[in-house]
Each structure stands twice: as structure tokens, then as C-alpha cells.
Amino acid sequence: MIETLQPYYPYFLAVHIVFVISWMAGLFYILSLFIYHTEATEKPEPEKSILLQQFTKMEATLWKIIAVPAMVISVMAGASMLTLHPMLLQMPWMHVKLGFVIGLLIYHFICQNIVKQLKNNQFKMSSFQLRLWRELATIFMIAIVFVVILKDAINWIYGLIGIMGVAMAIMIAVKLYKNYRLKK
Numbered sequence: 001m002i003e004t005l006q007p008y009y010p011y012f013l014a015v016h017i018v019f020v021i022s023w024m025a026g027l028f029y030i031l032s033l034f035i036y037h038t039e040a041t042e043k044p045e046p047e048k049s050i051l052l053q054q055f056t057k058m059e060a061t062l063w064k065i066i067a068v069p070a071m072v073i074s075v076m077a078g079a080s081m082l083t084l085h086p087m088l089l090q091m092p093w094m095h096v097k098l099g100f101v102i103g104l105l106i107y108h109f110i111c112q113n114i115v116k117q118l119k120n121n122q123f124k125m126s127s128f129q130l131r132l133w134r135e136l137a138t139i140f141m142i143a144i145v146f147v148v149i150l151k152d153a154i155n156w157i158y159g160l161i162g163i164m165g166v167a168m169a170i171m172i173a174v175k176l177y178k179n180y181r182l183k184k
Contacts, residue, residue, distance in 0.1 A: 009084050016077035019070045023108075024141055026067030030111055031134035033059050037118050038127045056119050063115050071108055093151045097144055104140045128178050135170040142166055 033055055040051035078101070081088070088094050117124060125133065143163050 005080075005084055009081060012077050012080045012084065016074060016081060019073040019077060022066060022070035023074050024137065026062060026070055027108065027111065027137045028134065030059060030062055030067060030115070031130060031137065033062065034111075034114055034118065034125075035127045035130045035134070038123055038125070038130060041123060052121070059115050059118060063112065067108070067111075071105070075105075091151070093147050097147045100140055100144045100147065104137070104144070107136060107140065128174070131174045131178070132171060135167075135174060138170060139163060139167050 037052065037055035037059065040048055040055060042048075043051060114125070146162075
């Protein structure tokens, strides 16, 4: 059975890439909605109520129609590729990639919890904290892409230092943006 599917590996790969892009877009956008949703609590009525209702609806729709299906299809296509080429699981770079993917899945389910909290008007994170949280998805994405592209050519120490450098740069940029917004 698996041998008959071997010619379809490139199709699974293409589906995987398309839906990883969709998944990441969903994660980036949902965090932006979380930020706007949280900031809407500072608006006067009736604007506040209207915005909170609209953001709740947008978050639910985005999550159910884009983020969750894209995540499921990404994982299924990735698992299909590993089934067709199990020798990939013997490669150290794949272990690192799968570690980051597990981190991204945990991130995804924490975001799902935030969707539920905001639906119930529970604001546990500030807009600044949500901005930092949004950038974690960027770090996962960068790490996964570099591991997949560089594979065995990567020097893990330099790669780790690079990822930490990118994370620090992003956090500094978010902090500068916060200061800029506060001055306005």
C-alpha cells in the first residue's frame, strides 16, 4: 500500500507547505485580533460592546474555519510524508524540527484557550503581553524553516544563538513599539 503512494509524496509535501502557511497566517492573525479585542475594553460604550462582540465573532470564525483545519491538514500531510519516508525519522534535523512542531502545537492549543477566555470576557493578558506572545509564533516559524532548509549543515550552537538573537530583537522591537504608542 505505502509503495503505491510513493509517487504522491510531492503532493503531500505541497499540501503540507500550503497548509503550514495557512496555519501560520491564522496564528498571526488570531493574535492580532486578541490584541485588538483586549484594547477594545478601554473604549467607551457603546463602542466597547460593539467591538467586543465583533472581535469574539471574528476570532471564533478564524479559529474554526482557518486555524484549526490548517493545523490538522498540516499535521496529517506531515505524518503522511513520514509514513512514506520513515527514514526521515532517523535524521537528527527531523527530531529538532518535530520538537519545534510540538512546541508550535502547544502554542496553538494555548491560543485556543485564549479564544475561549476572550469569548467569556476573561482578559488574562495585556495587549503588550499578547504582542510578545504573538512573536513566539514567529520564532517557531523561523526555527522550523531554518532546520528544514539547512538540515545537517546547521551548526546547532550557532543556530540556537541565532534564534535567541532573533527572539531578543523581536522583544526589543515590541518594547520600542509599546513606548512609541504610549507617547502618542
